[in-house]
Amino acid sequence: MTATASLADRVVAGEQAAIARLLTRIERRSPGVDEVISALVRRAGRAHVVGVTGPPGGGKSTLVSALAAQYRRAGRTVGIIAVDPSSVLSGGAILGDRIRMSALAGDAGVFIRSIATRGAPGGLPRAALDAVTTLDAAGKDVVVLETVGVGQAEVDVITAAQTVAVVSVPGMGDAVQASKAGLLEVADVHVVNKSDRDGAARTVAELTDMLRLAPPAPGQWQVPVVSTVAATGEGVGDLIERFDGHRAWLADSGEGQRRARRTTAARIRWIAEQLVADRLRAGHPDFDRAVDEVTERGGDPVAAARRLVQRGLGAGAEDAAAGSDPPDSDPAGSDPEGSARR
Amino acid sequence: MSAPGADTEPIRVMLAKIGLDGHDRGVRVVARALRDAGMEVIYSGLHRSPEQVVESAVQEDVDVLGVSLLSGAHLPIFSRIFEVVAQLPEPPRFAIVAGGVMPDEDCEALRRMGVAEVLGQDTTPEVIVATVRGLAREASARL
Secondary structure, three states: OHHHHHHHHHHHOOOHHHHHHHHHHHHHOOOOHHHHHHHHHOOOOOOEEEEEEEOOOOOHHHHHHHHHHHHHHOOOOEEEEEEEOOOOOOOOEEEOHHHHHHHHOOOOOEEEEEEEOOOOOOHHHHHHHHHHHHHHHOOOOEEEEEEEOOOHHHHHHHOOOOEEEEEEOOOOOHHHHHHHOOOHHHOOEEEEOOOOOOOHHHHHHHHHHHHHOOOOOOOOOOOOEEEOEOOOOEOHHHHHHHHHHHHHHHHHHOHHHHHHHHHHHHHHHHHHHHHHHOOOOOOOHHHHHHHHHHHHHOOOHHHHHHHHHHHHHHHHHHHHHHOOOOOOOOHHHHHHHHHHHO | OOOOHHHHOOOEEEEEEEOOOOOOHHHHHHHHHHHHOOOEEEEOOOOEOHHHHHHHHHHHOOOEEEEEEOOOOHHHHHHHHHHHHHOOOOOOOOEEEEEEOOOHHHHHHHHHHOOOEEEEOOOOHHHHHHHHHHHHHHHHHOO
16 A cells, blocks of 8 residues: 555656656556556646557657657656557567657656557557556646557557547558548547658648548537648647647537546446456456356356356455455565466 | 466567667667567667666666667766666666677676676577576566
């Protein structure tokens, strides 16, 4: 309990090592991490969470770096979570987003963390949301979540953001690609990056045409198309103004509250699913007993499943009531347990 | 339950190039080998400072920091790295590994500074992977 409280306190105090350590535990879903996040949720909610997504090669990392530099000039602190795909074959990953962000080094007002997708369809959005909460509670004014906008998991991740920017580049047919990937629906702002290249005007026109197909109702958000050259910083100030405008609209229209509610719903569902899932695996006595009963004594699988879920929910509540210390909380033993649970 | 512990978590490694050393072919080969062994590799890019690299390794909470040097400036650069590390509010959990070209007589000096392993240019990918795994297991225990 004390250890939990102190890690949360150290994160809130903005200690880099504590933030980094918590992000590792979030990724590993280490025992006790939920309690730390619970403590932090109450102290978060102040940051503007911006998602930056789009097809590979669009210059997202460079754009995020330029955005962060511009935010810093305005005196706003920034947290960056850069998500890159893991190799399907080995499970490993080369995370290179920091290469493009070296201009931000040495500034205590910026915290950057690279996260690999680790091939977990449901786990990544949850880890990303917890990571956003961590940087928010650590006092960052803006939290930028950067993902490659391909694949459902990556699109799900972006729903942790309040304002979503979809990045395209000229001449790659990206408007069509973005539409295929379902990215158009999540965009609050469209960015045409590398807009000093040939074909920029055409890409802007394509996106504008596409947006015209579904014009916003009065009082709804008008999705803008912003041109940038991230490498030189051109258009980045304008982009931040649009982000801030979107945030103001979220607050005024009540849409912000609706999105916060959606995020909370996802969070509660993930935690509940975990509580039940922890009891639905080989090795858990209740689960093994149910399997024995059905295979060896001809029991009813549906009835067995119902009993397991009900017992799981009841037991989960008891655990919570008994206190936040997980049963396996000794530091040496807790890690492998956490790994096994993933 | 039956998982063999820390080995099931992807190991996180930062690979860094520091100073006026523009040769990154070797470090890229190492990055690929580690990735193919299932590790997550954060590459710093070229021409970083010791301060930048240590800051990145802390933020990424890596298990192992590998610094590749072919410039001959390994002694002053590692000396500066350990000065920066000593100034951190708490000791980091990552191990520091030196890679590249360095004379045998300097290896002992590097170890005295705190370098956990020196992996010269002839080290095979298999040995690099095994060395990093061993060091990561120790670093994970400090989590």
